[in-house]
Amino acid sequence: MTEYHFLAGPGTYDKYSLEESEPMQLAMHHLLQNFQRKLQIEELLSVTHMSYASFYAAFKKAFMMPFKDYLLNVRIGYACKLLTEGNMHISEIAYESGFENISNFNRQFKKIKNRTPGQFQKQYRSDAK
Numbered sequence: 722m723t724e725y726h727f728l729a730g731p732g733t734y735d736k737y738s739l740e741e742s743e744p745m746q747l748a749m750h751h752l753l754q755n756f757q758r759k760l761q762i763e764e765l766l767s768v769t770h771m772s773y774a775s776f777y778a779a780f781k782k783a784f785m786m787p788f789k790d791y792l793l794n795v796r797i798g799y800a801c802k803l804l805t806e807g808n809m810h811i812s813e814i815a816y817e818s819g820f821e822n823i824s825n826f827n828r829q830f831k832k833i834k835n836r837t838p839g840q841f842q843k844q845y846r847s848d849a850k
Contacts, residue, residue: 744769745783804842
């Protein structure tokens with residue numbers, strides 16, 4: 722039996738039913754518009770008009786994971802998209818996805834995808850044939 726994994730991260734599929742939570746809609750929008758740069762939690766607190774504690778609790782409830790994990794998954798999902806397009810070097814993809822250095826990108830990618838970015842790209846290309 723073949724095992725399948727989503728190529729995209731949480732920023733590219735179902736937005737979880739955020740209709741009732743305007744602050745979390747604002748947080749999601751800001752995060753997706755700015756994930757490629759260093760994103761400070763203070764920005765999201767300002768956008769949502771929430772305290773640190775209430776933001777973290779509401780975010781975790783809405784997205785079923787802490788803010789840092791969600792941001793990491795969005796960045797890795799975007800990196801997967803770029804890796805499947807195949808027209809950028811892996812180090813360029815790391816920086817374009819919001820990572821400040823290649824070693825952190827490789828480590829986080831492997832932690833989430835259970836393979837290196839190069840292995841992921843190679844597997845995608847062989848599966849696409």
